[in-house]
Amino acid sequence: MEESPQRRISAACEEDLRRYGDNFRGVGYTKSPAEAEERYAVMLNVIRERDEPVSVLDLGCGLGHMLDHIDRHPERGQVRYTGLDISSEYVEAARERHPDTEFLLMDVLESEPELGEYDYVILNGIFNFRGELSRERMLHYWQDLISVAYRHCRRGLAFNVMSKLVDWERDDLFHLPFDEMAGFVAANLSRDFVIRHDYPAFEYTVYIYRSPSAS
Secondary structure: OOOOHHHHHHHHHHHHHHHHOOOHHHHOOOOOHHHHHHHHHHHHOOOOOOOOOEEEEEEOOOOOHHHHHHHHOHHHOOEEEEEEEOOHHHHHHHHHHOOOOOEEEOOOOOOHHHOOOEEEEEEOOOOOEOOOOOHHHHHHHHHHHHHHHHHOEEEEEEEEEEOOOOOOOOOOEOEOOHHHHHHHHHHHOOOOEEEEOOOOOOEEEEEEEOOOOOO
């Protein structure tokens, strides 16, 4: 039986962990720790509330570096963090780094009934790389996974993906046009979403909400 897209992508990420260890390279970033910090900040800006506790599921959490970012920035408010990854290597390492935090080992596409609900679900960096997967298969994987994430968020979700507004495209990355992304999101999830293409990267971030902004 052919290996699923999520398993194939996870295996490629584990190669980075074995090669680079517990640092930004070990979770797939290539330029600098500042690059990783910027992405965590952008993803967490999906949270609208600053004066009340919110629960956040970091789906595809890797080593739990997003929690490090949260701890360094208490101004983000009261974030109750849970990590989840399909990779036992990442989850074991994350649990060692943060023994008092819940890290779930789960393939949510295979075990969705076991997944709880959270105020926000964040999918950071898990759609950029497709390796040898066909674009069509990667597109269906993206659709399936954000649909699961949306069913388990009470307020909203955030994900990022490679932009089409680039000088050139790599064959092993997943570049998703705005109109194709927005058409699926609006028809199947919510018409209340924000596209962020305002930070120095060859990707964009989308915030999807269950209700429109009050402002």
